[in-house]
Amino acid sequence: MNRYKISSLTFSLIFMCMLNSSLLGIIFPYILHESKTSFYLSLGISFIIGLFLIFIYLKIFNFLPDKDIFEKIQAIFPKWLSKIISLILMILVFFVTVIIIWRLVTFISSEFLVETPNIFIGLLIAAPLFYAMLYDFDVIGRLATFCLVVAFLLLMFNVISLFSQVDISNLKPLLNFDFNHTSKSVIVFSFVVLVPAFLTLIIPKDNIVDAHKVAKSVLIAYTLEIFSIGLIAFIIVSVLGIDIANIYTFPSYVVLKTLSVLSFIQNTENISILVWVLLMTFSGSFCLLFMKAGLKDLFNLDKKKTQIFSILFIFLPFLGVVLYMLPYEIYLNKYKYVSVPLILNISIFGMFVLIYLIGIIVNKFKKIA
């Protein structure tokens, strides 16, 4: 069992940060493209489906409360099978991490460090990720608190500054949706936003000081997050109009370009956009820590030297793949940036559910035996 302890508040903040991992370059452009001005409807349905997913999440979380997800796998399956399942899970998470960080780096390189070679931007982002891997989940919990405080302040500044430009008529027509487009955006939103937060299952329930409050904290965090996403989408559409929001890859960045406070605070989009840089970097760090914890559980790497080895074992291939993918933004821009993370996240979700269901069956058999 891991020795660190965190509070339910810190846990829910980590959960909330993870919900932001794919919003910038994946979720916002996709749901605005699919749902257009009916985005609020997609968001509402996604919220309800998300509650169902959180219910499943809490079930898995409460199952074998002294164990993290990899230890749960080991407890349920035979040793050889548990190693295979854990490795598959880690590989899936590996690619989710690659996509999060790849999207962040391509965003930075295409929007504000245009002349800096991609490799340096990649290294710039990789440095804090590597540094975060040296620590444990209690430290990253504190990082989550910092990220969310800064994100909240910047979000409030952006919303208040842009509020004067809100044009409610841009939200019309209110109901221009069809079942096909709405259902697509609901599915993508529910899985791509929520499943990365499932990776918090790496923290065993018993490591949370006030574990009985987790369900409530997670639900509050989730509701606040959906509210924030709705607020951001509202600002994007009402300020830019759906037609402009639709043509840009990063509408949440473009809307900040129109920011003008008292006619003299302008061109502050590169500061305001730090919200996403922080939250996506945090998500990447957490995913890498997830894999590090997986390797540690899988191969009993308790010594410090072997831990460094495990960090490098994950980090170097990760960095290699991200740097390799950087020049290929244009090829992945259209829909693969949605379909690939969707498939990965559905697979991860499916694995978690299967592990839980098999775990219950195995437990019942053990009791009968």
Place this chain on the structure above:
Amino acid sequence: MKKLILIIGVIIMCTGCWNYKELTELGIVTAMAISKKDNKYVIDMQFVNIVEAGDKGVPESPISVMSGEGDTIADAIRSINMKMSKVFFSSNMEYMIIDKSVADESLEEVMDFLARDTKLSLNFLIVTSTNEDPKNVLAALSQFNLNPASNVSELVRRSEGRYGASTSITFKEFLAKYLANGITPVIPNVKLVGEVLEAEDNETLKESNSNNYVEVDNLVAFDEKGEAIILGTDESFGYNFLNNHIQNGAVTSACGENYFTVQTLKSKIGFGELKGNKLSVDGEVQAEVFFYGCENDLNNEKTLDKLSKITKKTITEYIEKTINLAKEKKVDFVGIGNYLYKNENDYFDFDKKDWNTDGLSNIELDYNIEVTLLKQGNLKGDI
């Protein structure tokens, strides 16, 4: 280990300084014009001369205008680097002139270029110059502002809010209208008064009664073929009233052989309910008496009522003229189609039919505009 990580971290953090440019290396673009000649794009760029203006003040021209030509807009811009050693910095651009020569199908390429460029902001103004080579407008100096680009953008903004016959439109608003269903963007027209060469000359700035300056003219919309539809003063007022762009606009009406002027304090007019083909135009204008040259006693309540009714008629006529022009030219620059698309989605199939040719002419309008006079200045009545 930690020190090593810190050093690597600091080195990597310096990537923002990669390929950095000193201020003196930058050509700060304050305004730009896009036009087409002989099927080639022509770009004129106005650069601010920071060093010269800062050291010596006005005696040297505070701006330089450079031009480039190419098959694409990008080619035309990059060709300026053959004549100029600076790196272009366009984030602070004040306005862009879209010439009538690119207002046809070329406009899509212009929009694509401007929207794609990551360094441009979305807040610069869009103007046109139907009677003038755009380069002349860019080259003209201003007596009121060392930076002529700021002068033009402020001119457009002021004349919109305080006079009412012009309108300012940012690139964001222009692009939104360009992409939206049932609306064509309207842009202010600017022209050069006086002689081109004199307007470009620094000596002009030394005169107190210069006849060479840039002036905001009427509003313009372009049809699909790039033909300019000029809105007269009345139509421009009508357009601005309908779009609630007027803050303290002056409305002059006749009272017999004389005139009176009211200044708007608050104006809110918009489309309302659709009944059959009849769309209502509802609104309220609050105003104060700004100039009174009529004979009737302004102390009399009935006179005030009468003035309100006359002003109401004037404003209604402005709007009516604007809509009639849109119908006549079959170009919906007023935004009736866009209003119906957003609010009465079933009324017209915007995906399959052309609103300008098949829908606009069928719409009739019912005007319900109320004018209330709230103040009459310093005087109790009239002198």
